[in-house]
Amino acid sequence: xxxxxxxxxxxxxxxxxxxxxxxxxxxxxxxxxxxxxxxxxxxxxxxxxxxxxxxxxxxxxxxxxxxxxxxxxxxxxxxxxxxxxxxxxxxxxxxxxxxxxxxxxxxxxxxxxxxxxxxxxxxxxxxxxxxxxxxxxxxxxxxxxxxxxxxxxxxxxxxxxxx
Amino acid sequence: xxxxxxxxxxxxxxxxxxxxxxxxxxxxxxxxxxxxxxxxxxxxxxxxxxxxxxxxxxxxxxxxxxxxxxxxxxxxxxxxxxxxxxxxxxxxxxxxxxxxxxxxxxxxxxxxxxxxxxxxxxxxxxxxxxxxxxxxxxxxxxxxxxxxxxxxxxxxxxxxxxxxxxxxxxxxxxxxxxxxxxxxxxxxxxxxxxxxxxxxxxxxxxxxxxxxxxxxxxxxxxxxxxxxxxx
Numbered sequence: 001x002x003x004x005x006x007x008x009x010x011x012x013x014x015x016x017x018x019x020x021x022x023x024x025x026x027x028x029x030x031x032x033x034x035x036x037x038x039x040x041x042x043x044x045x046x047x048x049x050x051x052x053x054x055x056x057x058x059x060x061x062x063x064x065x066x067x068x069x070x071x072x073x074x075x076x077x078x079x080x081x082x083x084x085x086x087x088x089x090x091x092x093x094x095x096x097x098x099x100x101x102x103x104x105x106x107x108x109x110x111x112x113x114x115x116x117x118x119x120x121x122x123x124x125x126x127x128x129x130x131x132x133x134x135x136x137x138x139x140x141x142x143x144x145x146x147x148x149x150x151x152x153x154x155x156x157x158x159x160x161x162x163x
Numbered sequence: 164x165x166x167x168x169x170x171x172x173x174x175x176x177x178x179x180x181x182x183x184x185x186x187x188x189x190x191x192x193x194x195x196x197x198x199x200x201x202x203x204x205x206x207x208x209x210x211x212x213x214x215x216x217x218x219x220x221x222x223x224x225x226x227x228x229x230x231x232x233x234x235x236x237x238x239x240x241x242x243x244x245x246x247x248x249x250x251x252x253x254x255x256x257x258x259x260x261x262x263x264x265x266x267x268x269x270x271x272x273x274x275x276x277x278x279x280x281x282x283x284x285x286x287x288x289x290x291x292x293x294x295x296x297x298x299x300x301x302x303x304x305x306x307x308x309x310x311x312x313x314x315x316x317x318x319x320x321x322x323x324x325x326x327x328x329x330x331x332x333x334x335x336x337x338x339x340x341x342x343x344x345x346x347x348x349x350x351x352x353x354x355x356x357x358x359x360x361x362x363x364x365x366x367x368x369x370x371x372x373x374x375x376x377x378x379x380x381x382x383x384x385x386x387x388x389x390x391x392x393x394x
Contacts (some may be wrong), residue, residue: 054259055391084388088356114355115387116354116366116386117353119386120386127330127386128386129329129392130388130389130390131391145329147370161181
């Protein structure tokens, strides 16, 4: 009952102009993504997760990232969800998914077909399977080709908070 | 005395391995996570590539297998007496990248089977974790997509692990050499998984053509986004 009520509330909220902004999903090529999000040097911790709406283990771990975002907002932790959905699915899949699941983290779509050129730039360790996640703070950086539970993600995050 | 100790150690190791396998084969979400977590990657900068993955590297000898095709027949690499090598592709029924690659895989088989490099497709996913990948749905897929090559069911989920396939599609190009199957190329079909019409570099086809010309493969490994293997 509570859940239903909150869903209705959420839908109402989404009709506001303010939340309409969050419905936009920007498409970037890898160079743009890298420039904009991979090179921050401001003592914040950036958690960048590669996912797609069709990727089951990705969907399953998204709540962990959302929970981190809300619980660690005051610790300068920022979450970016990089969707690898096909660009023609933004309106039909990605935005409806974000709305339905009330995803609050920033979502961008990586529209860059030549994955062989950019996967190694994310990490030489990455086979290309998703989900995959990067956590970085200034020059310290770790890459994970795995699924996370909230506890596992929190444990990794704490190693950065100490730094 | 010493012998007994060794046997004891071996038995212990065997139990360990069995436990690991039984965990992996358990069709629960938890086991999937467990299996994936085994590949936790330490520090981004410091870790060299060769320690990253288990499975084959370029130059390794690939194992043969005996897996069930969608028509019920068992298929092994050794069935192809005249082949010069094999294009082994781990793929599945519904992963969008696999679906986007279907026609290209059919075309590769048409192009290279007559030249001695047939396509052998293997579905590594556990249908209890990924219900879209049952044997029956594989049969339907092969028919609907007009597969001209074997589409094999990795029922015990052992072959993909030996090869080191982490995702679908994931290609291994093998060349026969004195009765051994040597890994010559690992990676993507080409440089545009999403759209075959916009491909600029046909990595796999180039590699096969180089082998056919008696040359060394120039681009031996490539990366592509894929769906993680559902264990």
